[in-house]
Amino acid sequence: MDALQMFELVIVMLLAIILLHFVAHKLGLPPAVALLTGGALFAFVPGLPVISLDPELVLVIFLPPLLMDGAWFIALRHLQRHMLGIAGLAVGAVIFTTAVVALVAHWLIPSLPIAACAALGAIVSPPDAVSARAVLQRVKLPRRLSILLEGESLFNDASGLVLFRFAVAAGVTGAFSMVSALESFALLAIGGAVVGAAVGAAWVLLAPRLDDKYLMIASSLLAPWASYLLAESGHLSGVIATVTTGLICGWYQHVVFTATVRMNGTAFWAVMIFLMEAFVFLLIGSSLRGVIDRVGGFDLVLQEMTGPVLAILGALIVARFLWVFGSDALIGLLRAMGLKRYRPIGPRGATVLAWAGMRGVVTLAVALSVPEGFPGRDFILVTAFAVIIGTVLIQGMSLGAVIKLVRLEESEADRPRMTMSEAEAAMARAQLKVVEVHARDANGTVIHPRLLDRYQRQASIATSYAGQEAQFADQLHAHFDLILKAVAAGRKELLRLHRSGDIDEDTLHELERDLDLEELSALSAKA
Template identity: 70%
Template sequence: MEPMQLFELVIAMLLAIIALQYVATKLGVPPAAALLIGGGLLAFLPGLPVISLDPALVLVIFLPPLLMDGAWFIALGHLKRHMIGILSLAVGAVIFTTVVVAAVTHALLPDLPWAACAALGAIVSPPDAVSARAALANVPLPARLSILLEGESLLNDATGLVLFRFAVAAAVTGSFSAVDALGSFLFLAIGGALVGAAIGAVWVFLVRRLGDEYLMIAAAVIVPWISYLLGEQIHVSGVIAAVVTGLVCGWYQHVVFSAAVRMRGTSFWTVLIFLLEGSVFMLIGSSLRGVVERVGGFEIVLQEMAGPILLILLALTLARFAWVYGSEAVIVLLRALGWKRYKPVGARGAAVLSWTGMRGVVTLAVALSVPADMPGRDFMLVCAFAVILATVIIQGMSLGAVIRWAELREPDGVGPRVSMSQAEAVMAQAQVEIVERRAYNEAGELVHPQLLKRYRAKAEISADYAGQEDQYADRIQAHFDLVLEAIAAGRAELLRLHRAGDIDERTLQELERDLDLEELSAISAKAS
């Protein structure tokens, strides 16, 4: 493909992402499913080239920033508190699913070596971070379930990649050692964590000294790739390295970024992640044509592969249910024996956890990296694509309904000790105290009367509002509706002055920025 054709194809894909995202929003379906289906349909349009993905390039382009994004915004305190549950899903469930899929595959295809069956299990076992984020973007979940799924999606790829590596090595050498596999996994994980922590520390040190806000944002954008590539270069887990770097940077960004850097950086990063996530699903869908052509067409897929793939997909789904409900039973048993540290999520919560097993870019990229001479490679590739398609479309599109059916509620005593309105009151009190001390000069004269009046009023209103949100809800909504109407009126008048030539472009931009900040503040206050 010519470079110009490649560029035109990229632009066309980005336009398709925007269009499909819009359609998905209007129809109320998960964008991931719409993008995947849209990419699959576009793949068979006459005249379009067959999309051939380089698995290593796909992973290095998409995985680090998407992992960084998840780690950057995750609640670190909740992550530590629920680490046992997260590791149960990210390590235990992946290993268990790999074993189940390997056993079922070998039973269905006895001629396929055990190592190849294990490789297929490792390919399809880890749920995908991107798919999980996309499916959960617009569905409310209790904090515990959210952190379990977010934490799992950050760490399980490392487990799947290590299992796949050992399965391929076993297929090539004909030998396998569980002790060596465990030792290698620990080395890769610990090494990746150390690399990630080191890169995060260097990032914090440098960002404190850069000064220029655009350089700070640029440093935040490239750091996940640096961490991932360095981890892979020294043969430890690049996935873990990127995640730990994201955790470190996310923890310190509140003190090293100014408000302007945080607002501009977050806006840029949000758009970047949106395009990367959309591109992932579009590329997965677009690769369907190449996968089908490689195995000889849809007829071969339907006649020879559809039956085993459906049974493997069923085994894959049931394995997650078995692990989640089995873990739930263990917790109930431990509590019955007197160990009360861990609480069960409940039968309905376990059903939601079990149903969030969408696969995505990692599954496809790992399937594409299977050596060409490995037995069953074509079947693995078709199976991987079918698993992605089925889980994203079926589970992704029905997840909202499952969550509504479950009617999950935050358990009593779970959640932040201080509500948002109470936190606002505490913050307002701290502000008024500093203003009261500085509002008078050394002679005791009041030099900032309006500022003192403003902050005292804010502190009084916040204290009165704290804990009585329901009582003031209608008045608050009406208040900020009026504020937004006033901002709109001011913006219209500002544009009239500019269009009439009464103010120049610089004045327009400065005053419009003030209105934008005021509008964002009002929208945020109204939503909270």
């Protein structure tokens, strides 16, 4: 396939993405399901080339920006609050699931070495960040469950990749050391966090000095790849590095970006992430033909692998239920014994958390990276693909119904201390103080009566000066300068409320968008 044919294929895939998203919207299906199914059908269209994925290239292209976007918007305060639960899922659940899958695979296929079984377990154990995002965007979850799922999907790839590398090494050399594995994981995680913090700090310091909205947006696009590639080049965790960078950039973007940059940047990232997520699922589906050809055809898969693959898929789902319900029961027991710091999520929340375990691009990319000649490689490839298809189609399509069935409710302890309307009132009071100081001249005469009335009554006077710009040019400049000062005061108060923990990220982003729009309107009117 030459370069022109490759470009034409990308255009065809882009058209397919638009059509499949449209069909999913009309049928009420999760877009990930439509894209995955459409990609699988796309793979067998006569005349189209077989799509063969380079696993390293796929991870480098897609994983960093998708992780960055997830970390950028995650509720950091809630992430810190629920870090123990996230660590339990991202590390404990991955290790437990790997062990269960390895034991089941070895029991089903005794000829398969335990190292190969462990490699398979490590490949399929971590739920995927892209799959989780794609499904969670269509459902409404209580804050705590949402944070647990988002945080797990951001961090669990690191533990899964470490387990996979050691399992492959054990399969090739026959040697394995648990101490070495733990030391390696700690080194990878800490080193990756240091690299990510350095890149994030560099972005926070340098981005404002670029003094150009396009350069600032471009720098935010460069940050995840810089963090990932730097960490990987030092044999550290690129996943942890990218997530750390995203957390830092997301925390400081409210003061680094101006309103114009933030509005443009948010729109740019939204479109880019939409396309990347869509391409990921389409590529996964499209790679089915290559996987089937690689292992010897459909007949071989159906005759020899169907039973073990379905059994492993079932073991994967059961293992997650056992871990989630077991962990929640342990927390409940500790709470009954007097340890009140942590609260169980309860059977309803545990059911949803256990069922939301979709796999995706990382599982497939890691499976494709299994070395040629590794024991059970064909079986590992088929199982990985089946797990992706099964979890996305079965769990992804039914998660909304499960949420409705269990009737989840937001816990009082997880609600922010202030509602959005209360935050709006606090922000308006901060703006009014600035307006009251500057709305009068030295003699105490009101020189901006309509503006003062607007902030007193929360009413708009934007049309009051329409068509009178020349007559009121000086007043207009003063008028909109004062609006800009009021917006700055409101943003300062909004950030103070967020930093002090009175409001959450959702309230921050909603009200900040309102302020951004007000600022852009004033700048446009003044110009």
